[in-house]
Amino acid sequence: MKKEVVKISVRGLVEFILRSGDLDSRTGAAPDKEAMQLGSKIHRKIQKSMGAEYQAEVPLRFEKEYDTFLFVLEGRADGIVDKKGEVLIDEIKGTFRNLEDLKGPDPLHTAQAMCYAWMYMQNHPCDSITVQITYCNMEDEDIRYFHEKYTQAELKRWFGELLEDYYPWAEFCVSWKKCRNESMQGLEFPFSYREGQREIVSSVYRTILRKKELFIQAPTGVGKTMSAVFPAVRAMGEGHGDKIFYLTARTIARTVAEEAFGILKDHGLAFKVITLTAKEKLCACEEMECSPEHCERARGHFDRVNDAVYEILTGESAFDRETLLRHSEKWKVCPYEMSLDLAIWTDAVICDYNYVFDPRAHLRRFFSEGVKGEYLFLIDEAHNLVERGREMFSAVLCKEDFLSIRKKVAPYNKKLERYLGRSNRQLLELKRECESYQVLDGPGALGISLMNLQGELETFLEELAEGELRKDVLEFYFQVRTFLNICDLLDENYVTYAYHDGDGKFYLRLFCVNPAQNLQQCLSRGRCTVFFSATLLPITYYRKLLGSREGDDYAIYVDSPFPRKNRALLIGRDVSSRYRRRGYEEYSRISSYIHEIISGKKGNYMIFFPSYRMLSDVYEVYREQYADEEGGTTRYLVQYTSMNEAEREAFLEAFALDGEHTTVGFCVMGGIFAEGIDLSGERLIGAVLIGTGLPQIGIEREILMNYYDQAGENGFDYAYRFPGMNKVLQAAGRVIRTDQDRGVIALLDERFLTADYRKLFPREWLDYRGCSLTQVENLVREFWEGTS
Numbered sequence: 155m156k157k158e159v160v161k162i163s164v165r166g167l168v169e170f171i172l173r174s175g176d177l178d179s180r181t182g183a184a185p186d187k188e189a190m191q192l193g194s195k196i197h198r199k200i201q202k203s204m205g206a207e208y209q210a211e212v213p214l215r216f217e218k219e220y221d222t223f224l225f226v227l228e229g230r231a232d233g234i235v236d237k238k239g240e241v242l243i244d245e246i247k248g249t250f251r252n253l254e255d256l257k258g259p260d261p262l263h264t265a266q267a268m269c270y271a272w273m274y275m276q277n278h279p280c281d282s283i284t285v286q287i288t289y290c291n292m293e294d295e296d297i298r299y300f301h302e303k304y305t306q307a308e309l310k311r312w313f314g315e316l317l318e319d320y321y322p323w324a325e326f327c328v329s330w331k332k333c334r335n336e337s338m339q340g341l342e343f344p345f346s347y348r349e350g351q352r353e354i355v356s357s358v359y360r361t362i363l364r365k366k367e368l369f370i371q372a373p374t375g376v377g378k379t380m381s382a383v384f385p386a387v388r389a390m391g392e393g394h395g396d397k398i399f400y401l402t403a404r405t406i407a408r409t410v411a412e413e414a415f416g417i418l419k420d421h422g423l424a425f426k427v428i429t430l431t432a433k434e435k436l437c438a439c440e441e442m443e444c445s446p447e448h449c450e451r452a453r454g455h456f457d458r459v460n461d462a463v464y465e466i467l468t469g470e471s472a473f474d475r476e477t478l479l480r481h482s483e484k485w486k487v488c489p490y491e492m493s494l495d496l497a498i499w500t501d502a503v504i505c506d507y508n509y510v511f512d513p514r515a516h517l518r519r520f521f522s523e524g525v526k527g528e529y530l531f532l533i534d535e536a537h538n539l540v541e542r543g544r545e546m547f548s549a550v551l552c553k554e555d556f557l558s559i560r561k562k563v564a565p566y567n568k569k570l571e572r573y574l575g576r577s578n579r580q581l582l583e584l585k586r587e588c589e590s591y592q593v594l595d596g597p598g599a600l601g602i603s604l605m606n607l608q609g610e611l612e613t614f615l616e617e618l619a620e621g622e623l624r625k626d627v628l629e630f631y632f633q634v635r636t637f638l639n640i641c642d643l644l645d646e647n648y649v650t651y652a653y654h655d656g657d658g659k660f661y662l663r664l665f666c667v668n669p670a671q672n673l674q675q676c677l678s679r680g681r682c683t684v685f686f687s688a689t690l691l692p693i694t695y696y697r698k699l700l701g702s703r704e705g706d707d708y709a710i711y712v713d714s715p716f717p718r719k720n721r722a723l724l725i726g727r728d729v730s731s732r733y734r735r736r737g738y739e740e741y742s743r744i745s746s747y748i749h750e751i752i753s754g755k756k757g758n759y760m761i762f763f764p765s766y767r768m769l770s771d772v773y774e775v776y777r778e779q780y781a782d783e784e785g786g787t788t789r790y791l792v793q794y795t796s797m798n799e800a801e802r803e804a805f806l807e808a809f810a811l812d813g814e815h816t817t818v819g820f821c822v823m824g825g826i827f828a829e830g831i832d833l834s835g836e837r838l839i840g841a842v843l844i845g846t847g848l849p850q851i852g853i854e855r856e857i858l859m860n861y862y863d864q865a866g867e868n869g870f871d872y873a874y875r876f877p878g879m880n881k882v883l884q885a886a887g888r889v890i891r892t893d894q895d896r897g898v899i900a901l902l903d904e905r906f907l908t909a910d911y912r913k914l915f916p917r918e919w920l921d922y923r924g925c926s927l928t929q930v931e932n933l934v935r936e937f938w939e940g941t942s
Contacts, residue, residue: 157224158331160324164214164229164273168265170460171319177455177488179444200246200290200297201233208244209234214273218317223328225317231270232288242284243271249289250609251616253298259287264302265316271304272313281306293609326468327499330426334501337424338391343384344417345377349715354381354686357710362389362530362682369536369693369700370686372712373918374887375895378686379407382532383414386684387425389530390501395681396528398502401510403538404830411504411534428473428496430505436478436489444488447620451488459487463495473500494519507539511676512546513639514632521679529680535830536685537880540699543669549640551633553581553660559630562623563614570614573607584652585660591653591853597662601641608634640664647671649857665854667861674701689883691914695876714918716893722937723922724930726902731764731845738775744902745776746927748818748842751900752788754934756816757839758809762823762885764845766795772844773820791819793827802826809837823847824881827888834891840898841889846905847878879914896941898934 201210212234216227233244245267247260264287271283287300304312343355354370361368362385372378386398400411408429415427434442439449446453462485470477473496482489497503498519508515510531520527533539560574580600584592597604611631618624644650647668653661666672677683690696693709729743752759763769773792791808805827808817821827824847849855855873863869882901889897905911907924915922925933 157219157222158328159224159226160327161226161228162320164227164266164269167227167316167320168262168269170323171316172262172265173456175454175456176446177444177449177452177491178446200288204233204235204244207235207237209236212274214270216273216276220321220325223324225324227269227273229266229270229273231267231274234270234274236278239280240284241271241274241278241280242286243267243274244286244288245270246288246290248292250292250612251289252613253289253291253296255616256289256298259289259300263287264300268304268309268312269316272309275306275309283309291609293606322464323499326464330424334424334426335391337422338388341388341391341418341421341423344380344421348377350376350712351381353710353712354378355385357708358382358684359385359389361684361708362386362394365682367677367683367707368685369690369696369707369709370684370712371690371693371710371916372686372688373714373716373890373916374688375891375893376712376715378688379410379534380414380417382534382684382686383411384418386530386532387418387423394528395530397500398530398532399510399680400502400504400532400534401507402504402534403507403542404535406830406832407534408504415502415504425502426467426473426500427502427504428493428500430493430497430503430509431475431490432506433490436475436482436493438479438482438489445620449488451482451486453486455487455491458485459492459495461485462487462492463499466492466496467499507533507542508546511539511543511673514546514636516676521676526679527681531677531680531683533683533685534687536687536700537689537696537884539673539685540669540696541877543673543700544666547640547643547666547669547672548664549633549637550661550663551581551637553578553585553662555630555633556581559627562626566618567610567614570607570610573603573610577603577607581660581662584662585654588652588654588660591651593857594650594652594662596644596650597641597664600662601638604634604638604641608638637664640666643672645671649861651853651857653853665857667858668699670699670701672701677701688887689880691879691883691916692876695872711917714890714916716890716895716918718918718921720893720896720941721890722898722933723919724898724900724933725906725922725924726900726927726930727904727907727924728926729902730904731768731902732905736768736771741772741775742779743927744772744844745779747900747902747930748776749780750927750931751840751842751898751934752816752818754898754931755839755938756787756813758811758817758819758833758837759840759842760819760821760827760838760885760888761842762821762828762844764823764847765850766793766822768844769793769820769822787814788816788818791817793819793821793825797826806831806833809833811836821885823885828881828885831888832891833888834895838888839896840900841886842900842902843882843885844902846875846903846911847881847885848874849877875910876914879911883916898937900930 201208210233212231214229214231218225231243232246235242245263247263264285267285267287271285275283282303282305284301284303289298350372354372357368357370358381370378383400386395389395390398402408402411412427412429415425419425438451443449444452462481466473466477466481478489478493482492494517497517509517510521520529556574556578560571560578564571577600580603611627611634615624615627615631618627641664644664647666649665649667651663651665653663655661685696685700697707726747729747730740748761763772789808791805793805805819819827823843858873859869861869862872886899889895889899923933
């Protein structure tokens with residue numbers, strides 16, 4: 155019988171088993187693990203300078219057979235020199251640190267080289283091997299070497315202890331996988347299939363088998379979550395995937411995913427699922443500061459966290475917030491970092507997009523450069539990923555920040571002051587040439603200046619004591635580092651531009667206009683991807699912007715399973731939200747439409763506006779005209795900016811059923827109440843949408859339009875119409891959630907009747923009815939009479 159294979163990289167093994175000491179976020183500005191890997195060019199330069207006997211990038215593999223599994227360790231040695239039995243293993247690390255400050259090699263770097271040494275010995279017997287750790291400063295290319303010779307006996311003993319420490323984890327992994335797969339025997343879809351669900355299930359399963367990408371456009375209420383999760387779970391049980399990443403943009407969607415896995419568990423599935431929660435929501439400290447001086451959990455965190463994780467894995471069936479906090483308190487470890495470690499050993503991870511895509515926040519345990527896995531990506535609410543992707547892969551610098559930090563560090567570091575002054579002068583030159591905004595060829599010489607500045611900032615932060623100055627400098631450092639990281643990604647998918655804001659500040663922005671390539675780079679680290687949403691129209695738009703592999707993916711359109719007679723779709727042909735039409739007369743007409751629609755039946759309604767300003771203006775006119783007429787039987791709720799979580803909950807709770815009142819919520823299209831909320835049944839019986847949802851005109855919208863015009867596309871569609879229509883579809887989707895729901899959807903803008911918009915309608919909208927203000931009352935009454 156073929157044994158289960160447990161495979162791990164040398165770096166992964168060493169960093170997991172041998173990590174120790176404090177958790178300290180301040181070291182993010184020093185020799186962090188990621189920064190040590192940035193010097194690939196330095197690697198190649200050093201390797202080429204070492205002579206003919208120097209073997210570069212040597213792949214090594216070690217296998218050991220246990221009773222229940224085969225252990226495989228893989229890695230690639232930076233360099234090996236074998237001169238007549240005198241062997242040297244070279245591990246090269248790039249850094250921005252001053253090499254004179256290094257008191258010795260990092261123990262983890264040494265441990266990596268020792269692993270390579272032992273692995274090399276297996277096929278090249280020798281009595282001893284010299285391990286060399288080569289540090290190179292990536293700014294001035296200075297080099298410093300550290301050497302240590304190890305005998306075969308020493309390496310054998312050390313490596314044996316390393317494997318002994320890892321064995322319980324490998325054995326757990328194998329035994330749990332067996333238990334999980336056995337639990338899937340006979341596991342069936344937990345519900346009777348709705349129309350369209352079977353097609354989704356089979357399409358997802360086929361996509362996983364063929365390692366493709368799939369786009370699913372399916373209306374709300376079809377049951378997309380379970381239809382995606384179930385085939386992914388079954389595929390994993392058959393060996394077609396290592397881990398499911400369920401990605402979404404909103405908390406409520408994460409809850410739906412948790413419920414889907416929970417239902418499968420209730421049907422016998424053994425499956426470990428974790429939902430990653432934002433750090434600030436898990437932190438037990440009043441002020442979130444990860445340093446041993448400020449947090450007892452940070453002191454010695456890495457000495458205890460593996461034991462904490464192992465106890466949870468082997469003793470708990472759920473990994474919810476309460477469980478994490480309880481074990482965090484017991485073991486005195488950071489709950490957030492512990493949750494990230496737990497994610498390595500779970501079968502599924504439910505998390506926000508940024509954990510996979512954002513270069514500043516992605517899970518380096520899974521998605522660092524060169525790391526790949528048989529990951530199954532299920533991307534819910536995929537329409538949100540376009541704008542989120544643009545933001546995650548963009549960066550900006552503010553000129554005034556350079557002046558501010560320069561003034562603060564001047565008394566302490568003259569060299570850093572000079573570097574800040576140089577960068578500031580380069581930004582000043584751009585500022586003088588820029589009137590409102592200006593598209594540039596790129597950051598130019600500023601990029602080189604920022605690299606020098608980054609190195610000096612790191613040196614300064616290493617020696618800087620705690621306090622406000624350190625916080626300010628550290629925040630600025632991360633901005634510079636992010637900008638430089640995005641600089642490395644610049645290509646034809648980016649536009650660099652400079653601009654002045656309303657407060658007189660000057661900015662330089664690297665704007666990712668097309669995130670497809672960057673998103674695809676992340677997705678290529680997995681096996682397959684399933685994008686699904688109720689609003690992926692037009693599908694060609696999302697295929698081009700979500701990183702799909704051209705000509706190598708699938709797309710399916712699932713029709714609504716709900717009776718069309720349960721929904722009235724009305725389009726006002728004599729009303730508009732165009733800027734030139736806005737004013738009292740048009741607002742009075744909109745108010746009359748709203749009044750006629752909500753008068754058709756007592757119940758709950760939402761009115762969606764393209765902006766807070768228009769919401770406020772129409773609401774004022776509406777109350778002036780109809781408040782007295784409706785008396786105390788109608789309640790009004792108004793969304794406002796910056797509502798906190800409690801205020802949002804109170805807003806939605808007002809849509810409970812009491813049978814006595816009509817509740818009308820005035821909301822913003824594209825806002826928190828236009829997507830992701832679930833008011834099923836009679837909790838919402840109507841939605842009125844004012845306008846086509848077009849984003850406000852601004853610098854980036856204009857840049858997008860020009861970019862896609864030059865690319866041969868319709869720039870207005872890409873920058874305005876498609877994003878706007880998406881908001882319309884999302885807001886309208888709040889009304890019909892189940893086959894029992896009944897409601898009215900009214901689109902108040904004559905533009906919806908034009909061909910450019912009608913071609914963006916989902917199939918279930920083809921029975922729309924155009925109307926005027928004089929007709930809407932009768933149409934609404936007829937609909938409700940027909941459904942009674």
